[in-house]
Amino acid sequence: MRRSPVMRIEDLDTPFLAVDAGVLERNLTDGADRARRRGLAWRPHAKTHKCVAVARRQLAHGATGLTLATVGEAEVFAAAGVDDLFLAYPVWAAGGRADRLRALAGRVRLRIGVDSAAGADRLAAALRGAPAQVLIEIDSGHHRTGVAPGDAGGLAAGAQAAGLEVAGVFTFPGHAYAPGARATAAADEIAALSAAAAGLAAAGIEPLVRSGGSSPTENLSPELPDRWAPTETRPGVSVFGDAQQVELDAAGFDRCALTAVATVVHARPGHAVLDAGSKTLGADRAPWASGHGRLPEHPGARVTALSEHHATVAFGDGDGPVPEPGSRVRVLPNHVCTAVNLADHLVVVDGGETVVDRWPVDARGANT
Amino acid sequence: MRRSPVMRIEDLDTPFLAVDAGVLERNLTDGADRARRRGLAWRPHAKTHKCVAVARRQLAHGATGLTLATVGEAEVFAAAGVDDLFLAYPVWAAGGRADRLRALAGRVRLRIGVDSAAGADRLAAALRGAPAQVLIEIDSGHHRTGVAPGDAGGLAAGAQAAGLEVAGVFTFPGHAYAPGARATAAADEIAALSAAAAGLAAAGIEPLVRSGGSSPTENLSPELPDRWAPTETRPGVSVFGDAQQVELDAAGFDRCALTAVATVVHARPGHAVLDAGSKTLGADRAPWASGHGRLPEHPGARVTALSEHHATVAFGDGDGPVPEPGSRVRVLPNHVCTAVNLADHLVVVDGGETVVDRWPVDARGANT
Numbered sequence: 001m002r003r004s005p006v007m008r009i010e011d012l013d014t015p016f017l018a019v020d021a022g023v024l025e026r027n028l029t030d031g032a033d034r035a036r037r038r039g040l041a042w043r044p045h046a047k048t049h050k051c052v053a054v055a056r057r058q059l060a061h062g063a064t065g066l067t068l069a070t071v072g073e074a075e076v077f078a079a080a081g082v083d084d085l086f087l088a089y090p091v092w093a094a095g096g097r098a099d100r101l102r103a104l105a106g107r108v109r110l111r112i113g114v115d116s117a118a119g120a121d122r123l124a125a126a127l128r129g130a131p132a133q134v135l136i137e138i139d140s141g142h143h144r145t146g147v148a149p150g151d152a153g154g155l156a157a158g159a160q161a162a163g164l165e166v167a168g169v170f171t172f173p174g175h176a177y178a179p180g181a182r183a184t185a186a187a188d189e190i191a192a193l194s195a196a197a198a199g200l201a202a203a204g205i206e207p208l209v210r211s212g213g214s215s216p217t218e219n220l221s222p223e224l225p226d227r228w229a230p231t232e233t234r235p236g237v238s239v240f241g242d243a244q245q246v247e248l249d250a251a252g253f254d255r256c257a258l259t260a261v262a263t264v265v266h267a268r269p270g271h272a273v274l275d276a277g278s279k280t281l282g283a284d285r286a287p288w289a290s291g292h293g294r295l296p297e298h299p300g301a302r303v304t305a306l307s308e309h310h311a312t313v314a315f316g317d318g319d320g321p322v323p324e325p326g327s328r329v330r331v332l333p334n335h336v337c338t339a340v341n342l343a344d345h346l347v348v349v350d351g352g353e354t355v356v357d358r359w360p361v362d363a364r365g366a367n368t
Numbered sequence: 369m370r371r372s373p374v375m376r377i378e379d380l381d382t383p384f385l386a387v388d389a390g391v392l393e394r395n396l397t398d399g400a401d402r403a404r405r406r407g408l409a410w411r412p413h414a415k416t417h418k419c420v421a422v423a424r425r426q427l428a429h430g431a432t433g434l435t436l437a438t439v440g441e442a443e444v445f446a447a448a449g450v451d452d453l454f455l456a457y458p459v460w461a462a463g464g465r466a467d468r469l470r471a472l473a474g475r476v477r478l479r480i481g482v483d484s485a486a487g488a489d490r491l492a493a494a495l496r497g498a499p500a501q502v503l504i505e506i507d508s509g510h511h512r513t514g515v516a517p518g519d520a521g522g523l524a525a526g527a528q529a530a531g532l533e534v535a536g537v538f539t540f541p542g543h544a545y546a547p548g549a550r551a552t553a554a555a556d557e558i559a560a561l562s563a564a565a566a567g568l569a570a571a572g573i574e575p576l577v578r579s580g581g582s583s584p585t586e587n588l589s590p591e592l593p594d595r596w597a598p599t600e601t602r603p604g605v606s607v608f609g610d611a612q613q614v615e616l617d618a619a620g621f622d623r624c625a626l627t628a629v630a631t632v633v634h635a636r637p638g639h640a641v642l643d644a645g646s647k648t649l650g651a652d653r654a655p656w657a658s659g660h661g662r663l664p665e666h667p668g669a670r671v672t673a674l675s676e677h678h679a680t681v682a683f684g685d686g687d688g689p690v691p692e693p694g695s696r697v698r699v700l701p702n703h704v705c706t707a708v709n710l711a712d713h714l715v716v717v718d719g720g721e722t723v724v725d726r727w728p729v730d731a732r733g734a735n736t
Contacts, residue, residue, distance in 0.1 A: 013439075013465045013736040047676060069677045071381075089677060092633045092643065092694055097381045115634060118693045144678050145634045145641050174675065265460045266483060266513040273513050275460065279709050280735050283651040307542065308415060308705060309437045309457060309735065310512050325486045326460055337676060341647050341710070344733055365712055367648050367677065368381040 007355040009347065014263040014328065015276035017339060018347045019240070021356060023257035024054075027239055032061040034218055035233050043067050043086060043211070045236030048337045050363035051346065052080040054239065065109070067234040071100050072366030074110075080362065083108045086211070088170055088234060090115040090137055090145050091123065097368065098126030105130035111209070113137045113170060115146050120159035133167035134159055135209055136200070140192035141185060142174035149192045153199030160205060168209030168231075169196040176216035179288050182248065186217040190230060197228035216250045242336035243294040244286065253296045258346070259330035260293075260339065262311065264323045270315055272322050276331055277309040282338035294332045303331065341365065375723040377715065382631040382696065383644035385707060386715045387608070389724060391625035392422075395607055400429040402586055403601050411435050411454060411579070413604030416705045418731035419714065420448040422607065433477070435602040439468050440734030442478075448730070451476045454579070456538055456602060458483040458505055458513050459491070465736065466494030473498035479577070481505045481538060483514050488527035501535035502527055503577055504568070508560035509553060510542035517560045521567030528573060536577030536599075537564040544584040547656050550616065554585040558598060565596035584618045610704035611662040612654065621664045626714070627698035628661075628707065630679065632691045638683055640690050644699055645677040650706035662700045671699065709733065 009018060035042035044058050045067040055066055055077055065084030068074045074085045090113050093101050104110055105127055114120045115137040136156050139146035147155055156166045171192050176185035189212045197207035213233030237245060241256035262276035281293050291302035300316020315322050323329055333339035341364055348357035403410035412426050413435040423434055423445055433452025436442045442453045458481050461469050472478055473495055482488045483505040504524050507514035515523055524534045539560050544553035557580045565575035581601030605613060609624035630644035649661050659670035668684020683690050691697055701707035709732055716725035
């Protein structure tokens with residue numbers, strides 16, 4: 001469909017986040033294929049994009065549903081008609097959130113994470129029999145939330161006794177986010193899910209769902225255990241890609257669909273300062289990251305300092321001349337999920353400079 | 369004014385940002401007093417709060433106007449009736465932004481930063497004679513944007529020749545944001561402004577405005593130069609305070625007006641995990657910061673890991689028992705400006721638990 005007049009990204013004031021529709025389409029196709037090849041249900045984490053427009057494309061490509069982190073995010077996607085949602089979080093179901101969870105359970109097919117007996121009791125009291133399934137969260141090595149695999153059976157039995165329907169186990173192998181850690185984390189993830197599932201089975205609970213996955217590990221296929229292999233994968237970031245995935249060797253620049261478009265406001269020998277700062281890119285910087293973001297057109301460049309509306313870029317020897325003030329450059333955020341959460345909409349471009357759509361970030365700020 | 373029924377913060381689902389109205393009022397009074405005692409115009413940076421409600425209180429306490437970083441922020445406050453604005457940024461006045469700047473100049477008393485000849489030419493072309501003043505940005509040691517003090521006179525003369533009205537100089541001593549650096553940065557700031565102002569005078573341009581200031585340096589009063597002492601201070605963060613100011617010894621916990629209210633969702637020996645992550649607190653973490661945030665009620669605790677909806681807190685020996693799941697705790701973000709920019713509104717509380725107002729974060733996301 002041709003618009004008249006055609007809008008080009010040069011017509012938009014910087015900074016803004018641009019999504020290359022072609023790269024996104026390729027990421028969606030490949031994400032669905034990867035899950036299919038491994039025999040896994042594909043339930044992408046919508047925290048990354050927070051866009052109904054992207055969720056619809058994921059579902060059209062075969063996603064079985066969405067993963068969310070908060071009740072607020074789930075409410076946004078439920079209102080848009082997505083009817084199969086997993087809250088991969090040990091939700092504390094008190095106060096207004098208890099009522100909101102119960103309403104959600106009456107509206108969509110809902111799964112909810114549990115990682116403590118107190119949380120399970122609270123959730124059972126909140127749901128009051130409303131139809132929802134529970135997955136027990138397992139710590140596979142990230143040491144954030146979740147129980148040890150050996151404790152899953154006991155917690156599952158307790159949750160069932162509290163009146164909850166326990167459908168299986170899940171984990172997030174977040175310790176894959178370190179150089180060289182992907183393969184080990186992928187193996188840990190599968191071993192933890194398998195051990196926890198065996199624990200549920202020993203407690204007389206069929207662990208139908210064994211859900212794992214992260215963008216750094218989804219490309220890896222360690223040998224699967226015979227009986228309790230994963231059934232589901234929940235990658236988030238890989239729909240867009242970001243500088244962290246590039247630096248972890250989990251994606252190339254060519255698989256990064258989203259960049260911040262910025263203007264050079266200051267230049268000096270070897271350096272430029274851009275108008276996209278931490279309020280556009282997000283301030284995430286892992287200890288192993290080489291800087292605060294990457295420039296796909298200048299692979300040797302690094303964002304060496306970031307403030308709210310300034311990104312200081314040091315250019316490498318192979319990067320050619322420093323762009324002059326007024327030039328536009330594209331920056332890959334370190335962590336795309338937090339960058340998207342700063343924007344009201346994403347500018348969709350097709351094959352370069354032409355703006356083909358604007359997608360609202362529907363669940364931006366939906367933290368509760 | 370009593371509301372019926374009285375809303376309490378326990379009625380609100382976490383996480384959210386709460387402002388203690390009493391602490392804010394004290395910070396406003398003290399901020400105005402500090403500037404007055406030093407004989408400085410007080411032009412607080414509204415990037416910190418982005419709230420018209422807070423700006424009105426600053427003006428009522430004697431602020432001469434506001435400082436902003438982006439044209440988008442300035443548009444929000446101009447629309448709310450604030451009529452004296454300084455864009456402390458080397459704005460690149462091209463495309464739609466040129467038209468927006470010209471419209472703004474026709475509507476409010478406007479000052480704009482310039483740090484390059486190209487930027488000055490572009491700005492002059494954008495304004496087309498619309499009434500605005502220009503301040504030359506000086507690098508006083510932060511090495512972000514700005515020119516060396518010795519280059520200010522030449523740049524000012526060029527800007528004037530391009531048709532701009534040059535009213536003086538400004539700097540941001542951002543290198544104060546490091547342990548033990550505050551006093552040196554405050555001295556650098558004053559020396560740089562003085563030298564740059566002398567350069568303007570030598571070029572035949574009266575440097576009426578010498579604008580500096582940052583929250584870490586505003587409490588300090590180095591010996592002022594005789595002739596070209598600062599005339600204006602632009603603190604941002606100190607209206608609310610944050611963990612960075614505490615760790616730089618620029619403010620105590622008792623001067624921190626804004627905290628994130630979070631729920632414990634997971635507890636284990638020595639540790640709790642909260643539902644306020646980087647999408648609530650922001651991910652800013654300076655190399656010298658002791659963690660990702662502080663807990664005013666648990667001074668020994670540190671936020672040792674942060675993901676989007678999880679803050680992992682390690683409690684110290686003197687912090688008492690780890691709060692149980694379901695407990696609420698308050699967290700000071702490391703950098704309040706980026707935390708506020710994540711929220712749609714701030715919950716205003718008075719003397720503890722009673723909610724007395726909700727202030728929209730009017731300029732949230734106004735990055736262009």
